[in-house]
Amino acid sequence: MGIHAVVTAKNFIPKAQTSKERVTVHTRKPHLWLAILMVLSLVLAACGQQGGGQTTTGGTTPTTGAAPAGGTTPTTGAAAAGGTTPTAAAPAGGVTPGIGEGTVAPGAATAPTGAGQQPTAAECPDTAQGAQITYWNGFSGEDGPFMTALVNNFNKQNGKGITVKQTIQPFPEYYNKLNAAVASNTLPDVAQIHFDQIATNAARGLIRPIPQEVQDAMGLTAEDYPPALWQGSQFKGQRYAYPLDVHGLVMYYNKQMAQQAGVNVTGGEPLNNEDYEKLLQAGNQGGKMGWPITGGFPNNWMFQILLAQYGGSLFNEDGTQVTWNSEAGVRALTYLRDQQKKYSGNKPLPVDADIVAMEKGNAAVIWNGTWLKPRLTGEGKPASSTLIPQIGDQYKIIAGSHTLAMPKQKTEDPKRMAAAGCFISFMVSNSLPWVQGGGHVPAVNSVRQSPQFQQLQPQSNYAQFAEAAVFPPQVPGIGDALGPDALEAAIVNVLTGKEQDIKGALDRAADRGNKILERNRQRYGGGQ
Template sequence: MMHSEMSRRRLLGLGVGLGAAATLTLAGCGGGDDKEPAAAGNGGKEYTGPKVELNLWNGFTGGDGDIFKKLVTQFNAEHANIAVAVATYRWEDYYAKLPGAVSSGNGPDIAVMHMDQLATYAARGVITELDDVAKALELTDADFAPTVWQGGLYRDKRYGIPLDMHPLGFYYNKTVMQSAGLDPNKPPMTKDDYTAALTELKKSGVQGFWVSPFQFTGGMTFYSLLHQWGGTLFDAEVAKATFNSDPAVEACTWLVDMIKQGHSPANVGQDADYLALKSGKNAFNWNGIWQINDLKKSADVQWGVAPLPQIGSKPAAWANSHNFTIVKQRSTDANKVAGAKVFINWLSQHSLDWAAGGQVPARKAVREDAGFKALTEVGSLAPELDYAAFPPAAPGIGEVLTTFYQSFNEAALGKKSPKQALDDGAAKATKQLEDNRKKYGN
């Protein structure tokens, strides 16, 4: 986990700084005939044509990668006329490599992509529309969490079929809690209870809630709190940054005060907050759902996981989602496209097996399955779907979110006051949004 897994999940979240990779001029990309010839498929229900070989790219380099490959192997065994070959890269390499590969005609047929990347790659002509898949399979937001389903849209056209969602969760060390006189089976879920628990932990000599200045995980914690306080990162048109609003400043101040009040060390190193939870040096850690499987391997750690506590006026949690996309080719092969749609539909229907990798399935029917309910820890975070705060569907949003996280970093490290850090960051982010509208033609 502390090697490949942590490297992998850094890019699970938001495409930090990777939007630029998709701004390459994709000469020849999407140059194929958009009016595809007839193929032996019907939008993903079935494929009866000649055998096709499909290349699929993904960034599942951790334990979830093994589960993903097993599912692909099962699909291939059940479909004699479709053969899917998997290529796995680190997410940061994957997003940097994809535009150039597509431009040169060496891109994959299918690509797994985070929700926040869909608009960028759709705007650059890297991926193709999938409205016919949704129509043929009669998929609507009723089959998914509405927020996840809507996240696959760009300019009212569908480019992604959601596979899962991965939110932040609230991890707690039961042993540390018990040592401080707290009930290890009742983690604090309100602002008052959270403050009271931290006070008791401090009395016992424990800094209970370490605040990381980095995106993973302090920045994502602030992202969640900002929405809990009723703030937003951007206005409705994603034309202006609003993460310096009064609610945002209040949320940031609350988190920075954790350091000032001695509940967290200053200048916490990358991942040190999570390692401290595992080693019993702190009690609480807001981290991604992907840590569940790592903790399940840690037999010496007594831990629990729950939805994020509600510190602000309403529940909210940072989240992102993996989506399947079909990549545009220089010359469209209608049979390959038809086969790719069958694979996407099949994997979506089999996402219960995928959930074992530490993801909440996007499909409602799978989440309601008894098999998913048996995945106690992962299932405990499924309610966050109702109030998950997903990134907006806007091209180039990755660089803008990097600015947001850098602003929090400056506040958490005490380089600037929360208000000054957020004011400066919002001004820069608004300029980036303006540049993106020019760059992507919005």
């Protein structure tokens, strides 16, 4: 290519220099037109090629863009979306990019084989005998091996000769791959779908409602799940998915500072406002920070949590209107901004500065994802994690969840479907090896209440999480309103000091949010 360009460049130069006026006009016209076509097509071609590129998106779809770390990624929040999580969003390792950066060597000590937990022997129906099914997920991060171990457990223990072939499509392009697979009719039998993506993918025809007879054979009922998880994984009254885990923000705290402050952080209950303030003050001296709040991720989630705690909500009940510009919303964002002024060292903090401060022992508290567990906690490290405190009048948190769903197939095979159901049922009921790895909380009650899980540190500190979690209504595309096109813009602008008028910022974001909801309603015809 290089050589070719050199040659043509040479041809081209003398011509332009020597040709007479008339000839130039002649050569110029078609030249120009072809150039026009070429440039246009180059642009289009470029876009087309990049379609196959390696990542989905930042802003507009919550999940995909969010995905910083392999599997252990925030989803509900378009919070993590592109723009604001530069480093966290970067490739491969994500939030903990360094190769050996205190990550758990997969497969080592923790032995992700379900050690300790007695697997509820998978009782697969005879109709599934010998089926071979495919399973896709995006867990390319450090939790991948734990997922693989769980799949292997099923392959060994199902007793009906069912084989599950797992394919990991790294998260940044995961949903892209699923979409492409629709076109080529190569969707897998089972796919990991984020909780907040169930409605969108159901409406766009990627996943299908799970047939009643398969559900019956699986044997999971409303009693096995916290209500919000069970109801939320349905769309328009039909069951599309089974939640595997719950993940979200927890409070990482400096152990020594907590001791100095004399507050009991690990009592199994969240700190109240008073104790929390004590802890922040204890840390906020000698050049250290009480609570570093950055200008980016996860402050969108932090706002959503506080909004819920102050009694507000993101959307009205049927998800047709944005409601975050309520009094509760103003209180939540004002609280965050004021705490930032008091406890964040009086200077703007870039994204992830909170993580670094906690890692180096320079902060009393940060709120960040469960997936930072391997990086921030463990022996010899200054921090541990526990539940987010109760700031508002009621205890609520915002969470995401990995669920397992069945993609739509052009031709249905009852045998494979029975096997898929049995597989999903096994995975969610034996999720202990999985949550060990990433710091998640199991979604299914029996696993969460098992003595084996109770012994897991720090996960068991925040087991309440599963009950306290609130989710946005299942409306297709609803997460778009939480992204940088609407809600996130207001939060980032206020917390980077670009915007002083909190009510005004939330109102403007609400305007745009409502437009997005309206647009998606036209496209997908609403939800629930």
